[in-house]
Amino acid sequence: MTLDWAVVWEHRDRFVDGAAMTLLLTVSTMALAVPGGLILAALRMSSIKSVERAATAFVEFFRATPLILQIYWAFYVLPVTFNLRLSEFATGLVGLSLNVSAFNSETFRAGILSIRKGQSNAGLALGMSNWQVFSRIVLPQAATRVLPALASTWVSLFKDTSLVSTIAIAELSYVSLQLRAQTFRYLEILTAMAVIYWLLGYPQAKLADWIHRKVKVEE
């Protein structure tokens, strides 16, 4: 078997574009899923029972079903049921964001609940509003506590973006699988794909580990 690595170099532009799309998807998804997770967490902690239940149902649905199903659902069901026609990119982004929001909401909820009630009481006793207490006292403390978990989610998300290749978004997996089909150079193309994922993913994973070690809430 002769290996032809030139084929990888030949298609370098498409690999670069694919990798850029993967990073763009990761960053955009997180940018939506952090506020999304916060809103869901807030709804889940609502004192209004029906709101809390609806949010819980949403979170449990997205946590307990496969991401690929959710992406297909967004791609096929959303346009038909809600007459909502989005671009492939937007569809993929919606699918990923809803999923990661659900996971983030659990992370945030745990972080917020881990701040003891005395802290809120101390803020309230000073005459601060509920929002001031939440944004200036609870959230900053919760944020440092959830940062490691958020970093782990980030690394998973980076790899999970590969699932949107199924709806023809030209990210790294889609591009690689296409090139494979066009060139029949399975080994070279898939190896290149693995190397690129690893080169991008490894520093992120290391950064997440570093955050894990670095962030300790001192009390």
Added chain:
Amino acid sequence: MIFKRAKRQGEQRRIGEDKEPLLAFERVSKFYGPLQALKEISFHINPSEVVCLIGPSGSGKSTALRCANGLENIDGGKVGFSGIEVHQAKTDLRKLRQRMGMVFQNFELFPHLTALRNISLALTMVRKMTKEEATARSAELLEKVDLLDKAHQYPAALSGGQQQRVAIARALAMEPDLMLFDEPTSALDPETIGEVLNVMKKLAEEGMTMVVVTHEMDFAKRVADWIVVFDEGKVIEQGFPRKIFEDASVPRTREFLNHLGWHDLTQPEFESNQPSGLGGTHEGSGN
């Protein structure tokens, strides 16, 4: 310093008795599920008075304190603070709370903020002071509790006693009419209890109105103007310290005091120039 509060043991009139009470509990009840934490309790605090709430753990003292500034709802009766009913929908609790400082058993300093910022946060956010004004005011208060050198330390770097003094400064920064202390020394090492009690004693001498939930019987006897005894969610007795400590009329009060090892009934009268360190009977455990 003006010593508004000369000790007048044996005098029959309570301090500020001629004025309207600053804080008044009237037949206040409070339930936690089926458990009745407060059973129609009534007591009041006059302006410039130091009132200590004593009694066994779980007897409702701390719950009563949290009802005073609306951190807890009540299920019956009413709590009045300078003529305003605390637990009414139309009451602006935020305004009210600015006039009542609160100090907690576990200090509850904000761990992500420096000592100075712990104090200045509410000044900027609630009092709408500029950052410079708030910083200057916070520094003044840190100086008052003798911790100006710790201004830029985070709470984790401070001892328990230092943290509690910062917490007292934080509450004082809002210039409250009333200070609520919820077992302020129960979580402290014995050697740092004295420094916190001294700050409180100084406040009392300056004429601050204070409600103190405490297990420090020595402090209660020496500094309080009035004692309210709690047991099983009820106020079982109240009176002047000398009466409570030396001649309690309710057997359960005597039992409680004996249980804490309060045998020292003939202790000499407190003198204000006594060296610092109000050591005495400490119940070691918090709750």
